[in-house]
Amino acid sequence: MATALQATDALIRKLRVENVLSDDDVDAVRGLPLELVAFDARARIVKFGERPSRCGLLAEGFAVRSKSVPDGERQILSIHLPGDIPDLQSLELHVLDHDIEALTPCVIAFIAHSAVQALITARPSLRSAFWRETLIDAALFREGMVNLGRRSAAQRLAHLLSELSRRMDAIGLKTNQSYPLPMTQIDLADAIGLTPVHVNRVLQALRKTGAVEVGRGELRLTDAEQLFKLGEFDPLYLHQSPSS
Amino acid sequence: MATALQATDALIRKLRVENVLSDDDVDAVRGLPLELVAFDARARIVKFGERPSRCGLLAEGFAVRSKSVPDGERQILSIHLPGDIPDLQSLELHVLDHDIEALTPCVIAFIAHSAVQALITARPSLRSAFWRETLIDAALFREGMVNLGRRSAAQRLAHLLSELSRRMDAIGLKTNQSYPLPMTQIDLADAIGLTPVHVNRVLQALRKTGAVEVGRGELRLTDAEQLFKLGEFDPLYLHQSPSS
């Protein structure tokens, strides 16, 4: 299981994708009091309607944010990688309007709201960084709306895989043109608003283009350029540079 | 044309839907230096790729945030009412990843980033309020993803109209079970990911249920409960109360 140091390192690495951090900022983050908790795959980490008094930093593993409609169908809203704090918003938005669920076995480093408040009060640059993180989350939701509303099934899938490629790369989880993809076809369907059956067919078509190979929890990009083109992927909205 | 006082009053009223403001907060907001600019209906207020150095407070009229895909199709991401600051995020996210467009003739009160920074530095409660505003924006995008990904055409339309009803009501623009709806069927289609032709048919079906009357830029709720039910509308995600 991940240590507290690994947890803060993941956070720092993630923050540095999108923000400039000073050494003092890094030290301050390292000083955060954490409570590490392990979750099984598929466990519900936090639930719709709860009022958390702490934020959950994803230290190890992968998780999703999702919302369910009355008939039980699920929409996955975002996919979270190590270093993300999916419920950072709970600092200001007291009632949770969605669920967060482990995709794989996860380690969450919980940080009390009071500790986060103390941190960002002491270090304005981290306050900006955290605000920025939540704004980038929102930018991904916007792109998600475009994907769901205005792209075909094949484009949606290609776009999702393109986005993951960029994000995995940014935090060092893409090696050799491959990255972990711990999602079932059911999960993929819930992320791009399709049925699992249709995802299966679209995935086969995508494999046939030669752009990707998918299997055993891993995705291999055999022709990244083609994948990006198929998905109309333009990474501007990821704001993966402090000046953007 | 709206005055500076009307602009700040709209902002204060909007902020008070979701936040607790003290009298000092209100005075501080009233002291913001504004530059009022009128835009024609359909004018582009800010564009994808720009790097604004100021925020635009919607003082009068209605506007949408949208993003276009390469073939020219448009996805409307959010609808903005007086008091909203649609590009508040540009404080921390320097490059704009979408367009903001006037739906009706609009008056925008521009506020320099430096003035906003000064305001929120001086008044931490307003800093929280502004962060919270951007987080609520994000909550609406999430619900937008659910709508686009997991609801039928009829549900999507009913949900959109339900959401607008709540938001219009909160800022005092709903009277007599009616509120302004300055969107063409083309706009509605772009907001809920359908074609205009299909929106037309779904709208007719919705009228036939007796839940709403639509016409001449106005929507009248003849059976609000039914509309909410049709759209599976649960207002929790709007966070329209400082404690939520």
Place this chain on the structure above:
DNA sequence: CGGTGGTTTGATCAAAATCAAGTGAGGTGG
């Protein structure tokens, strides 16, 4: 009074959902 942009209608088509049945791999208990 003609143009323009929005709305409406009908006919046809395509994309994705649904229904129904397998297949296959990993994990568990007898």
Place this chain on the structure above:
DNA sequence: CCACCTCACTTGATTTTGATCAAACCACCG
């Protein structure tokens, strides 16, 4: 160690939803 159970994946047939194509209609405006 093997039988079987579960869950994911795959395939085919059919249906549904919403898109597309095409044409009118209508109101407002210059």
